[in-house]
Amino acid sequence: MKRWRADPLSEGEQGDIEAKLQQSFSRRIFLSAALVFAGFLGLFVRMGYLQVLRYDYYRTRSQSNRMRLKAIVPERGTIFDRKGRALTENILRYRVIISPSQTVNVRETVDAVDEILPLLPEERERFFRLYKQTRRYESAVLKASISEQDYYRLAVQLYRLPGVSVEEYYERYYPYGELAAHVIGYTNRISEEDLETLNPDDYRGLQYIGRSGIEQQYEERLRGKPGYQQVETDANGNIVRLMREQPAVRGQDIYLSLDIELQAFIYHALGDYRGSSVMIDPQTGEVLAMVSKPGFDSNLFARGISQRQYKRLQEDPHGPMYDRALKGRYPPGSVIKPFMSLAGYHYGVFTPYTRVNCPGYFRVPGAARRFHCWNRHGHGSVNADRAMAQSCDVYYYHLGYQLGIERIAEFASHFRLGIPTGIDMPDEGSGVVPTREWKQKRFKTQWYIGDTINCSIGQGFFTTTPLQLAYMTALIARDGSEFTPRLLRKVYDPESATAVELKAPLATGKVAVYEPGIWNTVRQDMMNVIHSTYGTARNISRGLTYRMAGKSGTVQVVSFKTERRVHVHELGAEEQDNAMFIAFAPADKPRLAISMVVERGGGGSSTAAPLVRQISDYYLQGMNHVADA
Secondary structure: OOOOOOOOOOHHHHHHHHHHHHHHHHHHHHHHHHHHHHHHHHHHHHHHHHHHHOHHHHHHHHHHHHEEEEEEOOOOOOEEOOOOOEOOEEEEEEEEEEOHHHOOOHHHHHHHHHHHOOOOHHHHHHHHHHHHHOOOOEOEEEEEEEOHHHHHHHHOOHHHOOOEEEEEEEEEEOOOHHHHHHHHOOEEEOOHHHHHHOOOOOOOOOOEEEOOHHHHHOHHHHOOEOEEEEEEEOOOOOEEEEEEEEOOEOOOEEEEOOOHHHHHHHHHHOOOOEEEEEEEOOOOOEEEEEEEEOOOOOHHHHHOOOHHHHHHHHHOOOOOOOOHHHHOOEOOHHHHHHHHHHHHHHOOOOOOOOOEEEOOEEEOOOOOOEEEOOOOOOOEEEOHHHHHHOOOHHHHHHHHHHHOHHHHHHHHHOOOOOOOOOOOOOOOOOOEOOOHHHHHHHHOOOOOHHHHHHHOOOOOOOEEOHHHHHHHHHHHHOOOEEOOOEOEEEEEEOOOOEEEEOOOOOOOEEOOOOOOHHHHHHHHHHHHHHHOOOOOOHHHHOOOOOOOEEEEEEEOOOOOOOOOOOOHHHOOHHHOOEEEEEEEEOOOOOOEEEEEEEEOOOOHHHHHHHHHHHHHHHHHHHOOOOOOO
16 A cells, blocks of 8 residues: 655744634634623623612512511401490401412412312302402412311421411301391401402401491491511421511490390390381480391301302391391381371461361362271361370371471471481481372372372371381480480490590480470370370280380281271281381380381280380389499
């Protein structure tokens, strides 16, 4: 094989090659240095951007990874009756919360909890809604009100559930159940709609809100002020250091004018009847009792009522959820007659000595229709005293006919008939005192004189609430000194450790009448209803050791197409009349004014009046009147 051999390079050629190599190496060094410099320059620029321009953003993210804002739920204020008996209590409960900043995957964490404590679909949906509205370092409730057994089941698994914890909170409890459910009201869970309107700072960590009654009326006082703890946690979400704390402030305690012992007595006195009764202290305007029967157990809502339970309550034909005392609209019947007498005297249509002949019916001049008296045989010639005591309808037909509906409606407004009384309760009903304009707007038809005749004895379109009737009765007992009925008596503020007692409400005005003496005249006529030998409620005067003034009423609720008077014993239970009675006692210095409505109770004098006598005796003579709190 032939081999080649390179000739040796000359010195010049070798120098050229070395120069070229040196030049290439220098170029590479320069490029490498430039790249390194550019890299460091980019790094410094990025560091400057992150540390200066984006400092606040990444500082917040960093803190959210190791800091948590833990809500401190305030204890809700207690509601007491006037004697200091607790009408509400707060029971310690447990709930599951998740801190999103401590979890790797929120949905997987929720699924893991679901395997230990099964979640309802609405609980999951509610949590994720809260989660979207919550800042990353705040917690959101996943499952409310778990049992102590569930608490321990979950507690032993928390080590593998970063971000999951169990919190204590208070659940409302109502020891008197249905006895005062409508007055006290109830709390239940904050709804999706509530979350859209409530101030998050006021309700941080809170899950319940006052939904009706006093719980709703004084929600701002009762709920308290939420606090918080800002804590530092490790990678597993365990608290390692308390950074900052703002203690929660307990809600204010509220003392009502209500006497729960009296409330219970009235509720049970009604027995199996449906109805309502309101008692007011005429001296102070304080509401002593406000009964609506049947009631409901407020604890169902506090614990979280099921849809089935709620539907059962709503569809109950006896209406346990309906607050009859505050919203029930009842034709007042003859209990309106003291008011009608005052109106007649005030406008000068009648005097106490005006006499009317009652043949058992009234006929509008020029018309054929007869408006019958309850006594078809007639009362003969009656004056104001006899007309009131014997409840002569014909007397009041004449009075209403001459007054006219405009003057009746105008005078009624001073007695808060047809308008709310202004009591410190939400959603008060107003009843109806009809007028020509009202009927035209409501029924698109004209007003007839027969409408006025019916209204003059509390029938027809005329409706009132039991609260309005009690107010009217108290107003008569007070010589027309107006007031605003009130339930709130005293407030204790734990933040300032002070109690503020509310003084008796000052008169907001006085019903102007042309002659002040007519108040006493009407009161005397009301006493004769009970204490005279001819009064319709004389049966309750036996053994009465004090004077009482009152008026009975019997309101037909079923219409019969017959001229024959249907006897009460011929009627079924649901065809019976509503029994009504109003009274104040003692008549010379009243300590109570009361209204009583017994649905389908029959006669006012035979059913409602004896109940009022029983309640009045109990309050004035039987109760153990311990000092108010």
